[in-house]
Structures are given as C-alpha cells and as structure tokens.
Amino acid sequence: MTARDLSIELAPRNKRGLRLANPVMTASGTFGYGTEYAEIIDVQRLGAIVCKGTTLEPRPGNPQPRLVETAGGVLNSIGMENVGIEALIREKAPMWAGWRVPVIVNILGGSLADYAELAQRLDGVDGVSGIEVNISCPNVSAGGIEFGADPRAAAAATAAVRANTSLPVIVKLSPNVTDITAVACAVVEAGADAVSLINTIRGMAIDLALRRPVLGNVVGGLSGPAIKPVALRMVYEVAGAVEVPVIGCGGVVSARDALEFIMAGAGAVQVGTATFANPRAPLDVLEGIDEFLAKEGVSRLSEIVGAAR
Numbered sequence: 001m002t003a004r005d006l007s008i009e010l011a012p013r014n015k016r017g018l019r020l021a022n023p024v025m026t027a028s029g030t031f032g033y034g035t036e037y038a039e040i041i042d043v044q045r046l047g048a049i050v051c052k053g054t055t056l057e058p059r060p061g062n063p064q065p066r067l068v069e070t071a072g073g074v075l076n077s078i079g080m081e082n083v084g085i086e087a088l089i090r091e092k093a094p095m096w097a098g099w100r101v102p103v104i105v106n107i108l109g110g111s112l113a114d115y116a117e118l119a120q121r122l123d124g125v126d127g128v129s130g131i132e133v134n135i136s137c138p139n140v141s142a143g144g145i146e147f148g149a150d151p152r153a154a155a156a157a158t159a160a161v162r163a164n165t166s167l168p169v170i171v172k173l174s175p176n177v178t179d180i181t182a183v184a185c186a187v188v189e190a191g192a193d194a195v196s197l198i199n200t201i202r203g204m205a206i207d208l209a210l211r212r213p214v215l216g217n218v219v220g221g222l223s224g225p226a227i228k229p230v231a232l233r234m235v236y237e238v239a240g241a242v243e244v245p246v247i248g249c250g251g252v253v254s255a256r257d258a259l260e261f262i263m264a265g266a267g268a269v270q271v272g273t274a275t276f277a278n279p280r281a282p283l284d285v286l287e288g289i290d291e292f293l294a295k296e297g298v299s300r301l302s303e304i305v306g307a308a309r
C-alpha cells in the first residue's frame with residue numbers, strides 16, 4: 001500500500017464523475033478488452049482501462065499487413081477490427097461490472113448518427129464507467145474528412161455523444177491537424193468532460209524489394225517512443241488552453257515519460273505500444289511514478305500536475 005495519494009478525478013464537471021485510483025491508463029486498441037491481459041498482470045491495479053475502439057457493427061479491419069516496426073515506433077493500419085457494440089454490451093460489460101478498475105469504452109462512428117447511437121446504447125450499461133470518443137475517423141456524410149480535423153465537426157460529434165449519455169465523455173484528439181488547441185477548445189465547449197491526446201500520426205513505409213508500400217492500406221498510424229516529443233508538445237499546448245482534465249498519450253514507456261506528460265499538464269497518461277514489448281509496462285510506469293514521488297517527498301500527485309508550466 002502506498003502512503004501517497006495518486007488519485008485523479010477525470011470528470012469533475014460530470015455528476016457521476018470518473019475517479020481513478022492512479023493516473024495510469026491503457027491506450028485504446030493496445031489492451032484489447034482488458035481480459036486478454038488479466039491472466040498476465042493484475043489489471044485491477046491500473047487507473048483505468050480503455051478498451052478497443054468499438055463501432056456499431058462488427059468490423060473485420062483492413063487488409064494485411066497491418067503492423068510494421070519503424071525507428072522508435074510502430075505503424076499500424078488495423079482499421080478498427082472489433083466485435084461491435086452489441087457483443088461488447090452482451091459479452092464484455094458484465095465482466096467489467098465485477099471489476100474494481102473502471103473501464104472506458106472507446107467509440108468510433110462514420111456519422112453523427114453513429115456517435116449518437118453508440119452513446120445511447122452505452123448509457124446505463126453496468127460495467128461501463130465512461131466513453132472515449134475517437135474522432136480520427138472520416139466523416140462519411142461530409143465527404144470523408146476526419147471529424148477530428150475540423151473544430152466544428154469535432155464539436156458536432158462531441159455534442160451528439162453528450163446529448164445521448166450522462167456518462168463521463170472524454171474526447172480523443174487527432175494530432176493530424178495544424179492547431180490542436182482549436183479542436184480541444186471546440187470539443188470542451190460542446191460538452192467534453194476531459195480530452196485525451198494524441199492518437200497516432202499518419203505515416204507510411206515502403207518495401208524496397210517489392211517496390212510498394214508495406215501496409216496493405218498504404219498509410220497507417222505511427223505510435224511509440226518516436227511520437228512522444230510531438231505528443232508532449234500538444235499536451236502542453238492543450239493543457240494551457242482548456243479547463244478540463246487532459247490525458248497524455250504517445251510513446252509512454254517508462255515512469256519518466258509519464259512524469260513528463262504530468263508536468264506538462266496531464267492529469268493522467270495512457271500506455272499503448274509499450275505494452276506490446278512489455279505487458280507489464282503500465283504497472284512499471286505506475287510503480288516508477290510512486291517511487292519518484294517518494295524520492296521527491298511529494299505526497300499527492302496533483303501537486304506536480306502542470307509543474308513545468
């Protein structure tokens with residue numbers, strides 16, 4: 001047991017609230033539904049679990065290959081392979097209802113109506129503690145431009161979710177924009193309880209022997225240590241622009257990385273790609289944060305949130 005207070009409230013404006021015992025979360029798409037890791041590590045010690053991105057219908061995902069290693073990172077084009085919202089509610093949520101660790105469901109829609117319906121279906125489901133809205137998907141009704149690439153479209157997606165649930169709503173921002181603070185401000189105005197950032201950065205790799213792109217989908221999303229400085233800069237900017245909690249994500253491998261995000265203004269962090277190489281990475285990060293606080297004589301994590309600002 002720790003003598004230090006590592007807890008954080010991620011949805012102070014929401015009636016239900018979203019209190020985490022500690023600031024270490026898993027990043028969507030890198031930790032399945034939590035159950036996959038439950039036999040390897042004690043998932044109940046995590047601050048929160050964010051499950052795989054979920055759509056209205058089950059999806060098979062993109063053509064192979066879908067994952068390739070790059071310098072300091074990974075490119076993926078999974079394409080939102082998932083079981084769909086109905087199976088998630090029927091098969092996954094009842095398990096989560098018995099867990100101590102809060103589970104947040106990451107959702108993805110191709111239209112405002114999709115976002116509205118996903119939010120409505122999750123509202124009141126036992127075992128679901130919050131919604132993370134992935135706005136990095138092309139808006140089919142607006143000609144395929146990412147919701148997250150335009151402040152107005154991002155706000156509209158947020159409002160569609162907000163109007164259909166009383167659950168805490170976290171909006172996950174895309175880094176593939178010129179000014180991420182404009183999008184952050186727009187989604188907060190539209191009712192987001194918190195923002196998380198960043199999602200992957202668009203990239204690609206070429207196979208020299210085949211003389212063609214490595215990924216079946218040509219373009220993929222870059223994650224891992226390579227993106228940390230970009231993510232950190234964006235967290236710093238967004239934390240200075242919004243009043244709601246900010247969740248930092250992108251290349252967190254160690255406690256040091258997490259503490260950098262926290263000092264930049266993040267109240268919590270998500271660990272993603274690091275888990276592929278080390279399934280214990282989120283717990284290593286948690287233990288390292290606690291050791292740092294002990295060494296520095298800090299009794300509450302909240303004392304160092306934004307310390308570098």
Ligand SMILES: Cc1cc2nc3c(=O)[nH]c(=O)nc-3n(C[C@H](O)[C@H](O)[C@H](O)COP(=O)(O)O)c2cc1C
Pocket residue numbers: 027028029030052053054074076078080106134172198199200222223224225227249250251252270271272273274
């Ligand atoms: C294989 C893979 C699948 C992902 N799937 C999702 C997803 O379904 N929804 C989402 O919002 N982000 C998804 N992400 C993005 C991560 O949640 C995270 O934002 C990104 O990987 C940066 O963090 P990291 O460098 O710690 O991995 C995925 C990332 C990877 C590598």
